[in-house]
Amino acid sequence: PLADYDLFLLTSENEGIPLTLLDVLAHRLPVMAPMVGGIPELVSERTGWPIDRFDDVDSYVEGLKQVAASREEAERRADAGYALLAEDFSWKAFHRRLEAVPGYLG
Numbered sequence: 001p002l003a004d005y006d007l008f009l010l011t012s013e014n015e016g017i018p019l020t021l022l023d024v025l026a027h028r029l030p031v032m033a034p035m036v037g038g039i040p041e042l043v044s045e046r047t048g049w050p051i052d053r054f055d056d057v058d059s060y061v062e063g064l065k066q067v068a069a070s071r072e073e074a075e076r077r078a079d080a081g082y083a084l085l086a087e088d089f090s091w092k093a094f095h096r097r098l099e100a101v102p103g104y105l106g
Contacts, residue, residue, distance in 0.1 A: 002027045006074065007067050013054045015039055022089060025081040030074040032063045041088075047081035 008024040010033035017038035024031055025042065033043045034054035043050045049063040067074050087093060098104055 002029050005029060006071075007032055007064070009060070009064075010034070010039075011054060011060070012036060012039075017041055022085060025078075025085045028075075028078045028082045030067060030078045031081060032060065032067070042081070042084065046077065047084050048077050 002024065008021070008029050008031045010018065010021065010031065012018070012034060013036065015037035018033075021031060021033065021039065021042050025047075030048060031043055032049035032051060033039050034051045034056075035043070036054055040050065042048075049066065051059045051063065053059070
């Protein structure tokens with residue numbers, strides 16, 4: 001049912017790297033989220049709509065207006081988020097990092 005949505009909006013006060021964000025990025029759904037915890041590793045101006053403070057309602061409203069104004073921009077950022085996920089958070093990326101640790105894989 002993710003195709004029924006235009007955006008995933010996360011308003012958490014605290015997070016690590018949320019699995020929900022990884023999942024929606026994998027489905028090329030645009031995201032808007034506060035810059036708390038590990039979220040900045042996933043969400044930037046390139047990959048979504050970062051919100052500086054989790055409680056800044058005006059920034060969320062402004063971001064929602066931007067998403068509504070340009071479906072093309074939302075798709076571009078969703079594609080960039082998908083590419084980031086594939087490059088930095090895939091099994092291939094995990095394996096690549098393990099191979100870089102001297103002696104780890106034998």
